[in-house]
Structures are given as structure tokens and as C-alpha cells.
Amino acid sequence: MAGQSRKTKGAFLPGNSTVELRDVEIPAPGHGQVIIKVKSSTICGSDIRAIYHEHLGKGAEAYQNVVAGHEPCGQIVECGPGMKRFKEGDRVIVYHISGCGVCNDCRRGYMISCTSEHRAAYGWQRDGGMCEYLLADEKDLIYLPDQLTYTDGAQVACGFGTVYEGLEKIGISGNDQVLVTGLGPVGLAACMLSKALGASRVVGTDVSEERCKIAKEKGLVDEVFVSGPDALEKAMAASNGFGYEKAIDCSGNTHARQLCVRAARKWGKVALVGEGGTMELNPSPDMIHDQVTIYGSWVTSTWRMEELVERLVRWGIHPEDLVTHRFTLDQADKAYELMASGKCGKVAVVFDEEIK
Known part of the structure; x- marks a missing residue:
């Protein structure tokens, strides 16, 4: 991202059935971190239930006034030092809970069940995917094969x-x-x-x-x-x-x-x-x-996500087929409003993709 502006727009949920677009600083990635250019970010029902209408979440679902969206998928455009597997240009899915990494649940791959004070979910306690660029930890990434679209990948982690x-x-x-x-x-x-x-x-x-x-x-x-x-x-x-x-x-x-x-x-x-x-x-x-x-059953694990991605390719099925409506980031208010209506399939906010 050398020479590019380090600012972008992100969608926030104030808890009154509206969406606010605000300026967001794009941080430099630290050790074992990446900057992802988000390509697709889908909306989850839990966002509607616990954040959009009213901030009802407690504990793991406590919304901390961050960029919304915990179903992002995109491409790595910048890497910090200490990377072990992924590199610039890789297509990746983000497992939406960043656990401490060292507790028993995290070591089993179930970062959803991490109870450490260091646990932070994307779109809940740390900036999520309703933004053009996302800072993520390498340990939270799942490789997205070429046979799957970014909107396929966006739905893998959560739904x-x-x-x-x-x-x-x-x-x-x-x-x-x-x-x-x-x-x-x-x-x-x-x-x-x-x-x-x-x-x-x-x-x-x-x-x-x-x-x-x-x-x-x-x-x-x-x-x-x-x-x-x-x-x-x-x-x-x-x-x-x-x-x-x-x-x-x-x-x-x-x-x-x-x-x-x-x-x-x-x-x-x-x-x-x-x-x-x-x-x-x-x-x-x-x-x-x-x-x-x-x-x-609560969410899934990182290892099972990798297994699912492999099988989606083997089965030849596409989660994107469940998307009934697509919006751009500047239309995020309409996207959340439609999802809240309950009269649609999956709703996606897409970047650099054709709006269908």
C-alpha cells in the first residue's frame, strides 16, 4: 500500500436501526498481521439481533463501537513481519473471532469459545469487514481457493x-x-x-x-x-x-x-x-x-473451516447462490435495512465486484 492514503470509510452501527459511514485510519500491520483488501462482506443475523436495532450484546457479543461486519473475505495487500504461511496476493477468509491463541479452546481451533480477556471478535470488539481495508492476524486466516468466489468465502466463517x-x-x-x-x-x-x-x-x-x-x-x-x-x-x-x-x-x-x-x-x-x-x-x-x-452448537473451529472449504470445492456448491441482494459500501444502510426486514436471502456488501 506504499504511496496510498491510509484512510478509508467504514460502516458503524449506532444501535438505532441506522448505519454511519465514518473515516477510518488504516493501521500498519504488526508482527504476524496483514492488511486485507476486502472484496465481499456479508451481513449476519446476529448483527441485526444484537447490534443494529439496539446494542443488546453482553460479553462475547458486546459491540465496542468498531467497524461492523464479521463475515469478510478478501486479498492480502500488505504483510507485517513474522509471517509463517500467508503472503501478499493470497485470497483469504477471516475466522471472525481472534482468540488468545494459547488457551485449550484456541489450541483446539475453537477460538469462538475463548474466554481470555485478549479475545476480540471482528466487527464486535475489533474493526470488522464493512470497510475497504481490514487489519487481521495471520492465525485467523483461512486460504480461499480459486474455485470459490469472495462472496462464497465471506459466508464460510459464520453462516x-x-x-x-x-x-x-x-x-x-x-x-x-x-x-x-x-x-x-x-x-x-x-x-x-x-x-x-x-x-x-x-x-x-x-x-x-x-x-x-x-x-x-x-x-x-x-x-x-x-x-x-x-x-x-x-x-x-x-x-x-x-x-x-x-x-x-x-x-x-x-x-x-x-x-x-x-x-x-x-x-x-x-x-x-x-x-x-x-x-x-x-x-x-x-x-x-x-x-x-x-x-x-456454536460457530465452528478453524480446522473445520479449512475442511469445509475443501469440501465446497469437491461438492461444486457455492454459498454465493444464497445471496439475493448486493450493495456497495455507500449503500450499507439499505443493506442492513433489507436484512433486518427478514424478507430476503443473504445480503452482501461487495467491493470491486459487479452489482447484480
């Missing part, structure tokens, strides 16, 4: 990585009918990955007609229905009355979570990845008598 972790915990194969509740971007990813992993049938549901329509039009589900008071009846009918070997909730809604558990087949497995909300169950009939297992 697709989160789903992949949950699906790996419950295990998906051709033996399984899979129920997906909540068809926002994470739920759509769950449908896409369930198909890639070989599920024999995927059924989806959401309270939003628009999102049900997206899932059907993109060929991600074998059957889809709008949730209502008769959701369990519809779900069971869609499984030919057998129930589901595997179910995954991506909504965070108690009724959707209950549906996953109650529509599960005997010995079924359920993964909960949707954040927030509650879940009311009657353990004996809902879980104990039918031997149902429920897994909680």
Missing part, C-alpha cells in the same frame, strides 16, 4: 461454518430425512449442506412466506411450508409419518425448536444453532421416551 459444525455433530447421510426450521441465510445453508452431505430428503419451514419461496425456488428443499399452529402435523405429513432422523433449528424460536424435537423420529438427533429465545419442553414425552438427543 456455513456454523451450520457445518452442527450437521457434523448430528451426522448426515443418505439414511436421513432432515428437518430445517428457520429459513434465513443460516437455514438455507443448512438445507444446501444437508443435500451435499447426502440427505435423502430435506424439509424446511419458516414463518416467512418470502423465505419459504426462496428455499423452494433455489432447489434447496424437497418440501417447504409456512409455519403455523399445524406445523407439527405438516412436518409429520412431509416425512410420510415417520418423523426425521435429523433436525436442525436455525431460528432461535421456541416453537421451531419444539417442532424439531417433537418431529424427530425415535433415536433422532437435533442440533440447535439459532441464537436467542427460549425452549419449553416436556422431557419425558419429548426426549426421554423417544431417546432423542439434542446438541447445542
Whole structure:
């Protein structure tokens, strides 16, 4: 970046359902750090839930008035000293939590679970990807192969990585009918990955007609229905009355979570990845008598992200296919407003890419 201005624009979320573009200094990279020219940065539902409307996050989700965006992908344009693997010109995904690197969770690759005071998530406690340039630590980077686009890569760390972790915990194969509740971007990813992993049938549901329509039009589900008071009846009918070997909730809604558990087949497995909300169950009939297992799953690890990237290429699938709207950085306010409406698929803010 020699000779270039060290200032750029970044998007901030003041917590009143608006976006502010402010001048941002581009720092020089320190030891083991890089400057990434961001190519694509997608919007996550957790940004809407905990930051955009109101700063509700505590602890790991406490927003510290930094550049927003924890789903960035781009190309390294400057390296600090002490680099061990990556170099200028490399295409990279950013694992969105920068952990301390030395605790047990970090050493397992699960920096999401790091509880050190040194933990800082991009877009939450340190500057994120809604900016033309991003300072990142080398340890947080995942290589992006040429077969994947930058908008593919932007979704890997959070949305697709989160789903992949949950699906790996419950295990998906051709033996399984899979129920997906909540068809926002994470739920759509769950449908896409369930198909890639070989599920024999995927059924989806959401309270939003628009999102049900997206899932059907993109060929991600074998059957889809709008949730209502008769959701369990519809779900069971869609499984030919057998129930589901595997179910995954991506909504965070108690009724959707209950549906996953109650529509599960005997010995079924359920993964909960949707954040927030509650879940009311009657353990004996809902879980104990039918031997149902429920897994909680929070984001993923760096090693599993690398595995997912390799498999996306092998399967020939593209997370970018879930993007329904693209905006430029100066349109970030419209991008967040649309994402908050819940009437879309994935929303991306793109740099140096064609707006479709």
C-alpha cells in the first residue's frame, strides 16, 4: 500500500436501526498481521439481533463501537513481519473471532469459545469487514481457493461454518430425512449442506412466506411450508409419518425448536444453532421416551473451516447462490435495512465486484 492514503470509510452501527459511514485510519500491520483488501462482506443475523436495532450484546457479543461486519473475505495487500504461511496476493477468509491463541479452546481451533480477556471478535470488539481495508492476524486466516468466489468465502466463517459444525455433530447421510426450521441465510445453508452431505430428503419451514419461496425456488428443499399452529402435523405429513432422523433449528424460536424435537423420529438427533429465545419442553414425552438427543452448537473451529472449504470445492456448491441482494459500501444502510426486514436471502456488501 506504499504511496496510498491510509484512510478509508467504514460502516458503524449506532444501535438505532441506522448505519454511519465514518473515516477510518488504516493501521500498519504488526508482527504476524496483514492488511486485507476486502472484496465481499456479508451481513449476519446476529448483527441485526444484537447490534443494529439496539446494542443488546453482553460479553462475547458486546459491540465496542468498531467497524461492523464479521463475515469478510478478501486479498492480502500488505504483510507485517513474522509471517509463517500467508503472503501478499493470497485470497483469504477471516475466522471472525481472534482468540488468545494459547488457551485449550484456541489450541483446539475453537477460538469462538475463548474466554481470555485478549479475545476480540471482528466487527464486535475489533474493526470488522464493512470497510475497504481490514487489519487481521495471520492465525485467523483461512486460504480461499480459486474455485470459490469472495462472496462464497465471506459466508464460510459464520453462516456455513456454523451450520457445518452442527450437521457434523448430528451426522448426515443418505439414511436421513432432515428437518430445517428457520429459513434465513443460516437455514438455507443448512438445507444446501444437508443435500451435499447426502440427505435423502430435506424439509424446511419458516414463518416467512418470502423465505419459504426462496428455499423452494433455489432447489434447496424437497418440501417447504409456512409455519403455523399445524406445523407439527405438516412436518409429520412431509416425512410420510415417520418423523426425521435429523433436525436442525436455525431460528432461535421456541416453537421451531419444539417442532424439531417433537418431529424427530425415535433415536433422532437435533442440533440447535439459532441464537436467542427460549425452549419449553416436556422431557419425558419429548426426549426421554423417544431417546432423542439434542446438541447445542456454536460457530465452528478453524480446522473445520479449512475442511469445509475443501469440501465446497469437491461438492461444486457455492454459498454465493444464497445471496439475493448486493450493495456497495455507500449503500450499507439499505443493506442492513433489507436484512433486518427478514424478507430476503443473504445480503452482501461487495467491493470491486459487479452489482447484480
